[in-house]
Amino acid sequence: GAVVSQHPSRVICKSGTSVKIECRSLDFQATTMFWYRQFPKQSLMLMATSNEGSKATYEQGVEKDKFLINHASLTLSTLTVTSAHPEDSSFYICSATPLDTQYFGPGTRLTVL
Amino acid sequence: TQLLEQSPQFLSIQEGENLTVYCNSSSVFSSLQWYRQEPGEGPVLLVTVVTGGEVKKLKRLTFQFGDARKDSSLHITAAQPGDTGLYLCAGAPGGNQFYFGTGTSLTVIP
Numbered sequence: 001g002a003v004v005s006q007h008p009s010r011v012i013c014k015s016g017t018s019v020k021i022e023c024r025s026l027d028f029q030a031t032t033m034f035w036y037r038q039f040p041k042q043s044l045m046l047m048a049t050s051n052e053g054s055k056a057t058y059e060q061g062v063e064k065d066k067f068l069i070n071h072a073s074l075t076l077s078t079l080t081v082t083s084a085h086p087e088d089s090s091f092y093i094c095s096a097t098p099l100d101t102q103y104f105g106p107g108t109r110l111t112v113l
Numbered sequence: 114t115q116l117l118e119q120s121p122q123f124l125s126i127q128e129g130e131n132l133t134v135y136c137n138s139s140s141v142f143s144s145l146q147w148y149r150q151e152p153g154e155g156p157v158l159l160v161t162v163v164t165g166g167e168v169k170k171l172k173r174l175t176f177q178f179g180d181a182r183k184d185s186s187l188h189i190t191a192a193q194p195g196d197t198g199l200y201l202c203a204g205a206p207g208g209n210q211f212y213f214g215t216g217t218s219l220t221v222i223p
Contacts, residue, residue, distance in 0.1 A: 043216035097209050104155035
């Protein structure tokens with residue numbers, strides 16, 4: 001099956017700093033990728049749709065200037081959490097959809113101190 | 114925004130028992146998927162249903178898509194400890210964006 005990777009798997013940062021999370025499709029090209037966040041014991045919330053070569057589409061309530069998404073190539077999308085605060089601590093997961101099946105990355109655990 | 118409500122939210126049962134998880138919405142979905150997620154990992158796809166009234170079986174798991182394509186259910190027969198995990202439904206209203214349900218945390222006690 002298709003493989004999606006994320007890097008880093010875990011990151012701890014100080015409040016006020018920015019953190020970049022990478023999502024890569026390893027064996028297929030993805031013109032569209034999705035970013036989700038998940039709080040402990042909760043479900044996944046769709047944050048934004050990342051479109052290769054164009055601006056991301058953000059879900060209602062998600063701050064565009066805080067969660068910067070760049071989809072510069074057909075195999076890489078990045079999510080940058082700018083000026084991170086403790087409330088941004090969460091599990092961030094990306095996915096890509098070759099054909100009609102959604103494949104998820106292993107997730108990135110962000111902890112903001 | 115979570116368009117899909119799952120019930121129950123938490124479920125703890127003994128090994129060998131049967132269970133059903135429900136996924137309900139007022140929206141119509143072109144397709145609906147069920148996932149299982151382990152702590153600290155991404156969700157793993159179990160099944161995709163696309164036709165109203167469709168029933169799919171995967172070993173001890175039976176998935177049903179409602180006739181109106183607004184709801185779905187997951188039935189597990191003779192649950193085993195290895196079935197423990199977070200079960201998530203996800204629906205696509207149209208296009209390729211999926212919205213997840215509220216989740217059902219299942220614990221199967223040996």
